[in-house]
Amino acid sequence: MKLIKKNNNFYVSNGYWQTEHDPSQGGCITSIKIFNGTNKNILAAPIRSYISKYSETEWTYPDFRDDLDTNASIRIIKNNEIIKIKTRSRLTDTAREQLPAELITVYEYHFAYIKIFRTFKCKEKIADINQVGAGTIETIPELNCWTARHSAAEENNESAENFEHIVNIPSPKWGKIDNTISPAFISWHPALHLCIFNNGIEGIETFPDSNIKEWEEQIVSANNGRCARFAVNKRFNPDRSVIFCEPYFGIWEKPVTLHGEYSFVSYIGLPNIRKNGPDKKFIWINTVLRIRKENRWTGESEIKEMSDNGIQLLIHHHDTPKGHGLWPDGSFFWPDGKFPPYEKTELLNMKKTIKLAHKYRMKIIPYFNPRVLHAAAKEYKKNINNWSRIFGADKNPHYYYDESGGSYGAMACIESGFSDFLKTYIKKIIKTYNFDGAYFDGPTPAWCGNTKHAEHPHTSTDGMIDLIEYTRKLVGDNGIIVAHQTMSPLIAIENLVNISVIMENVNGFPIFYKGVPELDCFTMHCSFVNVTHKAVCGYTAIPGKCPENEIKKLVARCIVKGLSFKGKSYDPFKDYEYWKHLSRYLKKLDLSGYRFEDHSKKMIVSSNPAVCGALFHSADSIVAILANTESAKKENFIWNIDLKRCIYKKENMTVYPKDRDAFCYKEDGIEDTIGGFEVKIYDIR
């Protein structure tokens, strides 16, 4: 992290983005530039806080604001790996009137997020207040997409599918901000997540810390079940996209009187976008336990073959406790929290597999579920009542996901002693067995009502972010972290991981459950804010009998979107056959030097609308990927590359197809033929 002072303003940068604090505008963040996004200020106004007074005749938003104080103080209280900036401002209106109130804000800058502590100090009684904002964000209108998650307290929290009912976690919603004044998203309780973004380019997120009680009930007790406002809205004159963060929104309620101190903690996440977009190293994943009755551990010949085929990362997935789905009955199940995970023979098999992975220059990581603790773990008996995550009417631990047996374990809350246990456990597993990192299933902030963890119901937001941050430090920059994020996109977490697994349940539904979607109908999470490589958990797209055409269709469509696969279909042997030639070919290239452009950028132009393409380009060459997104063979179509937008171009280029003779690139088009759902790769130099 770097802090510089220029004129009177302070600038903070982590090398991927820069914020600016201006003392003549309340010390607020007045500009944000994301270097490898558009590198333009994405804010339309300072990120501001306010107290608004009730008026019988008009409602002006907002009344007394921190950003209208032209003489705020800014003090640096820490300047090293984490930068801390403290600002002090008076709440001021446009006529320069001031309330007898101060706002103290501490901005804690981490590499992956900014944590912000705000305290309103009302020295005297301030009556007739109908609105309090703490960190409302207004951006330029180009950020026209949104994703958000309701509070678990929300009554209208419709669930995407059964899985969420079991774990009681609200699903993320996604959408475009349209040109109306009605909110794109609104929650009357502290939302779990709010984000606005320019799809595939850049964005900004904010969300309350774990202590949602502060947000929900500090100003008024939760009367009528609606006291706060967390919303995504379009605003006009000038056009802008807004995230409202208001711990009190009472324009339909009785005005309140403020007196004393009110504190609110929230986060801001900004994408750490690399120059060439998401890192395409280690994107080809496979699991080491195979679905078969005999020799379930992957042997040397298979591991060597996977390495030859370009697989770079192996996941030792813990599989299921009791022959669930296609998995054979449980002897390989790794109960979460158990050490050692297996008895002697299987432990030896695991150690052998890890050695083999390293011998063939692959990374290998174990599976962790930061939401459950299995009864087979030594700490279970003593701690489960203290650590369990409680929700709904029940006061007993919930089991995931079979209450009657065959369970993954009891649901635990990371805002308890479970956090320290988990950190020690993860470190012990990685160091003892020489794993290269960690796979986290659902590192997802959720609601918990266990008052042994905090005086009040809370969320697991702080704990989840802290866990991923801890693991990144533990495994270093070369370690591999995979986050199965299906349950919630979070930029703060995506900034810390190598791969985000998407589309299993939540944002796969209802799209995936109906088969492989059309190219334009995949979730916006595929490109989102252009950090972290995405891998689809695609089996929910492939119905049980595993029709080959559906697998081929999934592979062809994902490859032009730049997605790789994790959990492809119910028959991983079958689908591996369809994509291994791609990973085998791409393995030859150091993709870290390339920039990837998906099919939507239209850098490959084809005369047949069913054939589309994506490309990797660097200063040295172009790798063109052509896919037939339909089942029928396409003959005699013409394609070429929009060279104007390529980093690499020269007079006479040669096209090297994968399995035939090289030929000269023709700018007016190359005639080609492609089979149903076939993917073709051309190296062009």
Ligand SMILES: [Zn+2]
């Ligand atoms: Zn809890």
